[in-house]
Amino acid sequence: SSELTQDPAVSVALGQTVRITCQGDSLRSYYASWYQQKPGQAPVLVIYGKNNRPSGIPDRFSGSSSGNTASLTITGAQAEDEADYYCNCRDSSGNHVVFGGGTKLTVL
Amino acid sequence: QVQLVESGGGVVQPGRSLRLSCAASGFTFSSYGMHWVRQAPGKGLEWVVVISYDGSNKYYADSVKGRFTISRDNSKNTLSLQMNSLRAEDTAVFYCAKDGGFGEAAVFDYWGQGTLVTVSS
Numbered sequence: 616s617s618e619l620t621q622d623p624a625v626s627v628a629l630g631q632t633v634r635i636t637c638q639g640d641s642l643r644s645y646y647a648s649w650y651q652q653k654p655g656q657a658p659v660l661v662i663y664g665k666n667n668r669p670s671g672i673p674d675r676f677s678g679s680s681s682g683n684t685a686s687l688t689i690t691g692a693q694a695e696d697e698a699d700y701y702c703n704c705r706d707s708s709g710n711h712v713v714f715g716g717g718t719k720l721t722v723l
Numbered sequence: 724q725v726q727l728v729e730s731g732g733g734v735v736q737p738g739r740s741l742r743l744s745c746a747a748s749g750f751t752f753s754s755y756g757m758h759w760v761r762q763a764p765g766k767g768l769e770w771v772v773v774i775s776y777d778g779s780n781k782y783y784a785d786s787v788k789g790r791f792t793i794s795r796d797n798s799k800n801t802l803s804l805q806m807n808s809l810r811a812e813d814t815a816v817f818y819c820a821k822d823g824g825f826g827e828a829a830v831f832d833y834w835g836q837g838t839l840v841t842v843s844s
Binding site: 645646648650652657658659660663664669699701703704705709710711712713714715716717 | 760
């Protein structure tokens with residue numbers, strides 16, 4: 616199976632832009648999806664596919680991909696964006712799914 | 724609106740069994756694959772298993788293969804996870820999640836609130 620690697624923690628000043636990355640060989644074949652999880656809550660899908668946002672997700676969230684790296688960008692981070700963010704995608708077999716270890720975002 | 728409601732969690736001794744359920748509503752359950760994802764206390768998300776829309780295909784994480792069994796009843800809009808030979812390292816919040824149906828992409832577009840499984844003597 617494949618692995619997805621994320622930085623454990625990232626911080627951003629209020630209103631600034633932050634990029635959260637996810638690296639793994641599977642990302643050369645499959646798009647990543649991104650999830651936001653706040654303490655005590657279930658994860659919420661924020662980005663999927665090439666750069667798609669589910670209904671209700673603010674447009675300050677965007678996604679991109681290059682080679683073996685997928686990125687989630689928050690443009691103009693808000694206090695309510697402080698959360699853990701996880702990427703996932705299919706593994707090399709195509710039948711299993713793998714999650715990154717998660718990135719804790721702090722908004723200063 | 725889509726709702727996924729898990730139940731069946733609790734405290735169980737190592738080596739024993741537990742069955743989780745997930746009641747789905749607000750979408751055509753029989754048209755979508757479904758997943759179980761777990762999260763150990765203070766840890767990240769771990770994918771556990773997926774079942775195809777009609778139940779014909781099931782894929783398990785190596786950590787649970789041979790011990791856990793996923794099933795679904797499309798007539799009752801219910802997803803189940805039978806967990807046998809439980810270990811302390813299975814302690815986690817278990818979430819059921821709906822597959823977004825985007826083919827090759829792993830998109831979990833709706834999640835339940837989770838049910839806590841604690842394996843302890």
